[in-house]
Amino acid sequence: MKVNTKIRYGLRTIIQLAQADDNSGILQKQIAQTQHISNKYLDSIIPILKAKGLIRNIHGKKSGYILTRPAEEITVFDVYSAFEHKVCILDCLYQTGICDMEPVCIARDFWNDLNSVIDSKMKNTKISDLI
Amino acid sequence: MKVNTKIRYGLRTIIQLAQADDNSGILQKQIAQTQHISNKYLDSIIPILKAKGLIRNIHGKKSGYILTRPAEEITVFDVYSAFEHKVCILDCLYQTGICDMEPVCIARDFWNDLNSVIDSKMKNTKISDLI
DNA sequence: ATTTACACTATCAATTAGATAGGATTGATT
DNA sequence: AATCAATCCTATCTAATTGATAGTGTAAAT
Numbered sequence: 001m002k003v004n005t006k007i008r009y010g011l012r013t014i015i016q017l018a019q020a021d022d023n024s025g026i027l028q029k030q031i032a033q034t035q036h037i038s039n040k041y042l043d044s045i046i047p048i049l050k051a052k053g054l055i056r057n058i059h060g061k062k063s064g065y066i067l068t069r070p071a072e073e074i075t076v077f078d079v080y081s082a083f084e085h086k087v088c089i090l091d092c093l094y095q096t097g098i099c100d101m102e103p104v105c106i107a108r109d110f111w112n113d114l115n116s117v118i119d120s121k122m123k124n125t126k127i128s129d130l131i
Numbered sequence: 132m133k134v135n136t137k138i139r140y141g142l143r144t145i146i147q148l149a150q151a152d153d154n155s156g157i158l159q160k161q162i163a164q165t166q167h168i169s170n171k172y173l174d175s176i177i178p179i180l181k182a183k184g185l186i187r188n189i190h191g192k193k194s195g196y197i198l199t200r201p202a203e204e205i206t207v208f209d210v211y212s213a214f215e216h217k218v219c220i221l222d223c224l225y226q227t228g229i230c231d232m233e234p235v236c237i238a239r240d241f242w243n244d245l246n247s248v249i250d251s252k253m254k255n256t257k258i259s260d261l262i
Numbered sequence: 263a264t265t266t267a268c269a270c271t272a273t274c275a276a277t278t279a280g281a282t283a284g285g286a287t288t289g290a291t292t
Numbered sequence: 293a294a295t296c297a298a299t300c301c302t303a304t305c306t307a308a309t310t311g312a313t314a315g316t317g318t319a320a321a322t
Contacts, residue, residue, distance in 0.1 A: 002279095004278090006279090
């Protein structure tokens, strides 16, 4: 039950951009320095956020990254799902045939509930709620 | 963000014992068969539940395992914490000095909230609620 | 005394996490 | 057009963790 580094760094990146005044972008290098993340490692995170349409690059004098939409319109789940398709604390929740017990598993019902709780928390929290 | 096998199997074991009529115990072997878990693997799970005082062995004619207390008095968290000390989705939540950003990390505040949500769900769900 | 169940220790293969390396490409500034 | 910094892509590596099995020892019941 750990949140992995990419998701954590991804969220921190989005938060940093959300906190910036929106006239200028923030360079990857700056994010690396502020967040104490290696610039190389960010190489594997930033492109994902970009591909999912959460951030984009502006060019010119004030070059760097900005959010593509206001922080009010981005949820934690948007960031999470850039890296993992779904909130899924147990494989059997979304795949059939993994476990023989599935149709009768009471434990699974609980894990499914817990999964929903986590999912909802992420979907109901906007980046703007955090800052 | 996965729940590991020991915790899952541990919960299933507790549920099976909770469902049994309380006159007789259930042998480890029976649990293995019912739950489709190898008896050998249960060797590394059952003793932990026992050490934590959740189950105990009865001897004699109806030998096997039983719950030490009624299902109303056991929470999912009791089972979870037999295997992992705390609900902790991020190391920095309970350890200082792991991350430089800790004092100023807004993301951490969110993860901390999410952690509480998970923790509460487990602590507020009794085994008797599941069956 | 023998059988059955449980306990203890060690080991192992597979997977994943976290991170780095090196180079190609892109775009802005000169 | 040249140069320089930033970004992107692919490959690689180590360490830790997970899930599981093997083998043996011990205890209790019939």
